[in-house]
Amino acid sequence: MLFIEYPKCTTCQKAKKWLDAHGAVYRDRHIKEEPPTAEEIVRWQKASGLALRKFFNTSGLLYKSLCLKDRLPSMSEEEQIALLSSDGMLVKRPILVTDDAVLVGFREAEWERVMK
Numbered sequence: 001m002l003f004i005e006y007p008k009c010t011t012c013q014k015a016k017k018w019l020d021a022h023g024a025v026y027r028d029r030h031i032k033e034e035p036p037t038a039e040e041i042v043r044w045q046k047a048s049g050l051a052l053r054k055f056f057n058t059s060g061l062l063y064k065s066l067c068l069k070d071r072l073p074s075m076s077e078e079e080q081i082a083l084l085s086s087d088g089m090l091v092k093r094p095i096l097v098t099d100d101a102v103l104v105g106f107r108e109a110e111w112e113r114v115m116k
Helices: 010-021 038-048 061-065 068-074 077-086 108-115
Strands: 002-005 027-030 095-097 102-104
Touching: 002 010, 010 108, 038 077, 038 095, 038 102, 061 068, 102 108
Parallel strands: 002 027
Antiparallel strands: 002 095, 095 102
16 A cells, blocks of 8 residues: 655544554655656546545645635646646645555545455
8 A cells, every 4th residue: 555645744644543553554655755646646536536626635825825726627637637746735635545446535434444
């Protein structure tokens, strides 16, 4: 499994503790130091079944400073993917990538279901 996080994020810290408590074996990746590539975003979006907009960190300062709430609806998918891959701080986290699923954000019940 691949666990993508921003270590200062409290939700990421909570998710990591949850993974450790459940004995999960995973590779850790710092989203700011190694942001997702455009290819990863495309792959993860397809595997997750989520709309691309669900990959944006809507509570982040960068999202707000770029006025993306107003701009995203008029952007093409290619533009959104390029934006997400340009800066890890725009991406919602944590992301858990398994062989069978991609989870964006930490919802314990969903993670529990996937881990079984």
